[in-house]
Amino acid sequence: MKIRKKYLFYVLAFSSSIIAALISGIDAILNLYLKNPLVIGLSVFFMGVIISFLLTLFLSINYKGKSLGARTIDPTFKRIRLIKRQEIKYQLLSGAGNAILTIGYFALLVIIKDPSIVLPFSQVAILYLVIIEAVSEKDAPTLVEIQSSIIVTFGAILGSISLSGELSLEALVIVFLVINPGWVLLSVNQRKLKMMKIENKSNDALNIRLWNVIIACLFTSIFVLIYDYFQGTDNLFQAVLASFNYLGWLALIATGVFFSFIFYIRALGIGKASVTQAVKASVIIFIIPVSIILASFGIISPISTDPVLILIKVMGIVLMLLGIISFAITLTKAYVFIKMKPGYQIEETMQKLWDIKGVNRVCAVTGDYDFIIKIRTRTLVKGYERILRKLETIEAIKNYRWQSVLKDWEDI
């Protein structure tokens, strides 16, 4: 089936958010029984490894020439496999990110309790990502991206304002120095992994997730072990015990997180990490009904009905939606068909084209033209100034034709 690529991206990111919102509801319930963030975090990882392994194994079953996973959630998935050498560095970094983030998240949940207040602050990661991408990715952020990211972030913070849950200094430190850097480490490296070619094919989200959770579990176990040794506590043992005692809840969380991440990683393969994160910030909206249900069962403190507070929350949500929409409608794509002068090296010219910021695909082709390159830019002005003017300085180029993409569809 071919659908518009933009839609696919939003379907993936929103699905990931909806599942994440449901999961945080279950997290809050589990939080009633387990108070220690190290114990919850580690037991979630223990179960995460088992569930991710079983699900990936099940989805590897071949049915009429294609695996069940490829037929249902990720077309690039073939079968469960070992980690590849080229993946190790990025998996170690994203595993560390996941471990830091999870422990931080549960520590915050213990302090604040209501997930609808905890989650919004995790969205500040968008800003961190925009800054990092400006340095590391080939496409520097435009004004629209910076504006939208700020709007989404502030929207998320406004949407989370609550009279019942006061933010302590401790909570803010956890948010800004633990959770958000953890998210950035996780998402930047998962994007790198998704973009990687494994045996000449696109890397699949299922194996990326499986190995991420294994490595994150390993890191967390080592950390807890060292912590236990110096503090004289028995968190590791407690986590193993909790895995058996709360098997049902943990398995539910692990299954949800698995699917939420599969969709998230696939979305990362399409959009930049910051943009994906901005769309995923919609979790703030989806968490509201979950919080209302939790409050009605007395699991978290009742939700305030103060009109001013409700107004602020609505403003926050509207801001977030505006930010997400402006991300969506301001992307311009184009193909440029290029002819080369004789007497120049093809591979050298290819590299020169690739070095231009905003060019995200360079193909050497047979036929009327020598190269077809693909461009993504937020504005046409930037397309001219940053891309065409650079293109014109490459001596080997005889002429080129710019073809703006009006609409496109992609096989999913």
Add this chain to the structure above:
Amino acid sequence: MINAYILIHVKTGPSDKVIKEMRKIENIRKISIIAGDYDIIIRVEVKSLDKLLKVTNKIQMIEGVIKTTTHIIEKEIAL
């Protein structure tokens, strides 16, 4: 695996019908409507040149398609 771009000229008229037909063809990974010398560019992923011929044949059979030019990808760098 052979990857190729096919550049297509179509008759002036309802382009959505041409696109609708193209979306049914297997092995087409991406379809883009473009503004410029050509009207549509599609990306094809096939196992052999024989299969590529089948895809181009199917495209040429669509009413409204005037001309196709196939560019086989020899080397690619992508994000």
